[in-house]
Amino acid sequence: MQQITGSKKYQNGIMVFWTEEGNEKKDFFSYDELVEQRINALDLLNNPRLYLVNVPGHRIESAASGCSFASKTCEDEIVITRFFDAPREFVWRAWTAPELVMMWWGPKDFTAPSCTSDFRVGGSYLYCMRSPDGKDYWSTGTFREIRAPERIVCTDSFSDENGKVVPATYYGMSADFPMELLVTVTFGEQAGRTQLTLRHAGFPDGRDRDLAREGWNESLDKFAGVVARNVFRGKRAVHAADNERRA
Structure with a gap:
């Protein structure tokens, strides 16, 4: 898992950025993919550092365990x-x-x-x-x-x-x-x-x-x-x- 350091909005999705071995990396997630993964697109844009990217699995996860931004509740x-x-x-x-x-x-x-x-x-x-x-x-x-x-x-x-x-x-x-x-x-x-x-x-x-x-x-x-x-x-x-x- 890599901590996301930035994000950029496009018409059909969001590009996320992270640093790996001193080099900036990026990956693109469509809005459909974010919905499927239960990721709040607006929060990802405004607070990218609160998220992690699973590069091999092409998935985004909240850095706060057990958190669901849809319901605004978290375990602790x-x-x-x-x-x-x-x-x-x-x-x-x-x-x-x-x-x-x-x-x-x-x-x-x-x-x-x-x-x-x-x-x-x-x-x-x-x-x-x-x-x-x-x-x-x-x-x-x-x-x-x-x-x-x-x-x-x-x-x-x-x-x-x-x-x-x-x-x-x-x-x-x-x-x-x-x-x-x-x-x-x-x-x-x-x-x-x-x-x-x-x-x-x-x-x-x-x-x-x-x-x-x-x-x-x-x-x-x-x-x-x-x-x-x-x-x-x-x-x-x-x-x-x-x-x-x-x-």
């Missing part, structure tokens, strides 16, 4: 895709700038009183979300990959207010909850819109994962509002500059 993952009517740079900034993260981090009715980030590979973040009854939940992680404005990969763990990793039981959750999870966020462009795909991997099956999925969806609802406000302000700024030039 939450997978959520949202589209935003905004340039990718706006969406990237809303996800990465701490002052904007504080506006949307956490489920509905939660607030984010503190968000700090050393945004570089090897750097860490420390976010706090506060429940309606005033209880603080801290999380931390390390950035493993940053490819602006396309992709972010980081670890995710519960922590105390000083950034020390703690078990989920610290916050009254199951002892089966892992100490570290992995978050991958990709930002794709499509017809002037941005496709954000969130993958949160490492969850045990059960209520904790269901609650996390619900929390992410509520956070992304708030995130959409932050993006919309920034787009509006950006347009107003452009219009104001145009008016000044006309004057």
